[in-house]
Amino acid sequence: MRYETSGSLIEVLNQARAVKRLTPKVRQYCLYELLIIDEFGFEKLERKEVPDALSLFYKVIDGRNRRSSTAIITNVNFDDWTEYLGDPPLTMALLDRVVDQANLIPFEGESIRKLMKRQMRIDYRELKSRICLQELLERIGWKSDKGRGDQLRSPCPLPACQSKASSAGSNRKDRSFSIHASKNIYRCFRCGSAGNALDFWQAYRATTLYEAAKELIQNHETSNCTPRSSQPAKQQSPISHAAKLTGS
């Protein structure tokens, strides 16, 4: 199996031609059981650098025709191939070979590139400062004792830590988990987990940072980290919040 973008394929063929090795190179490309050609249509087949890119491309497609499988991934409709490739007769010959015994698989939905772009757009720093850890904990039914200063203490709510604790025998006075309400951070002395609200949610849900951030953004949109005393009493019960947050 071999993977190439249409650009890299043309480049390899063009370089082979420059050293008079085009025929063996084309033969090599014809031997792969499966050749995947990606990004066909992203650039005008590199016509600026390689004016006869289409004829190089055609040699490979023609050589593989009815011998081995070729997958072409493109966002160019067949109707637009002539315009994209620039040589109508050769394009028609190429299309004949491409569609001969071909399966067309249309992809629907968002492209992976767009999705990744959107993923990268999460402002983690902003999110960390916006999500109130204490409020997040209360939404999953967390109850604490007052510790020193603005510290609040309790047994650790992290599922992984709880299973460790129960196997070691439960301790009602367990206060290994503490949060610093004003600093919006937590620490557990038993499991060692520590950090901000985003770190906590990632550990609590045992998921990736991105998934944790996405859940917080989707379900915690209105939350703002404001001092405890200035917050109005909650209307909703912690149970229904927890259900919403965990998507159950």
Ligand SMILES: [Zn+2]
């Ligand atoms: Zn813990």
